[in-house]
Amino acid sequence: MKTAIRTLTAADEQKSPHKLTLYNMETVSYDRFTSAETEINHSGQKFIMQSGRRNRMIYIIYAILALYVFILTLAVGIKISQISQEVADVRLYMKTFVDAPKTPQFENGHFSELVMQVPVAEQGPCQENWVFYKGSCYFQSTMKRNWKTAESNCIQKGSHLVVVNDLAELDFLSSIVKLSDSYWIGLVEKEEGQWSWVDGTEFSATEHHWDVGQPDDWDVRVNGEDCGQLHSREIVNRRRMWNDADCTLSYPYICEGNPKSH
Incomplete structure (x- = not known):
């Protein structure tokens, strides 16, 4: 236009x-x-x-x-x-x-x-940094790991997470660990209510030393509480009872093995 x-x-x-x-x-x-x-x-x-x-x-x-x-x-x-x-x-x-x-x-x-007789820890026929007690050697880790990693580390050392057979052994373990920490032991719940020891020892054949109200399998945790540990204590010379905890949490641990061969 x-x-x-x-x-x-x-x-x-x-x-x-x-x-x-x-x-x-x-x-x-x-x-x-x-x-x-x-x-x-x-x-x-x-x-x-x-x-x-x-x-x-x-x-x-x-x-x-x-x-x-x-x-x-x-x-x-x-x-x-x-x-x-x-x-x-x-x-x-x-x-x-x-x-x-x-x-x-x-x-x-x-x-x-709760009050225990504290045995004397000695190296005996064990490797360096291990202590001897009644035919077994014990290693107390200062590193915190989850339960599975702790057991793997013990296996690499030719041992396994500690198996608590009786009250005397429990008292010995209570005497060598730090008060404020809980420690992984070789106790695991593979099926609900079915606890077992990592070395194959029958759980029913050993003494049970659960803390009051334990195991409670606290269901608030996503992973449940399927691994055993020595409960922390704030009082000297007090026996460390058992507690169930989430296996994915990190705690120090105790390995148990045989004395070194000559």
């Missing part, structure tokens, strides 16, 4: 000035309409691109928040498990003092079931 208007002669313009003016107005209106439509389309595309970019950012933020919540939940679960063991210790002490006068083990104001 612009081209048609430009080819009009001067005579035509003199003859029809109003018609030419109308052409010019229509041309301007068309140009403005076309420009406005183009601008709207461009703005719409820009809005869609910005909306898509904004949605991706929202998804990324949600993913980061979800990951943070997961990590926080996992950390809280581990902390709760540790606190629950401390609470179990407190309950044990409270129950012991409350129930002791009713039991035959409470004699002359002492708790004979």
Whole structure:
């Protein structure tokens, strides 16, 4: 339409000035309409691109928040498990003092079931850093590992996680470990309620020395509590009873093996 208007002669313009003016107005209106439509389309595309970019950012933020919540939940679960063991210790002490006068083990104001005779640890016919007791050698690890790794480390040393056969051996172990730590032992629950020793010793053939309320298989833990340990103590010369714990948690451990051959 612009081209048609430009080819009009001067005579035509003199003859029809109003018609030419109308052409010019229509041309301007068309140009403005076309420009406005183009601008709207461009703005719409820009809005869609910005909306898509904004949605991706929202998804990324949600993913980061979800990951943070997961990590926080996992950390809280581990902390709760540790606190629950401390609470179990407190309950044990409270129950012991409350129930002791009713039991035959409470004699002359002492708790004979908890107080132990401390044997003397010696290296004997064992390797360096191992101690000898009644025909076996014991290694106390200062490194914290999960139960499976602890057992593997003992096997590499030609031994296994300790098997507690009787009360005297339990007292010996209680005397060589640190008070504030729990220690993995060779006790594992392969099926629900079916505990066994790693060296094949029949569990029913050995004395059982579970702490008060144990094993409780605390079901708040995702992995349950299927591995045995010596419970921590805060009092010197107190017997370390057994506790069941989550096998994936890391604790120090005790290996048991045979004396070195000459």
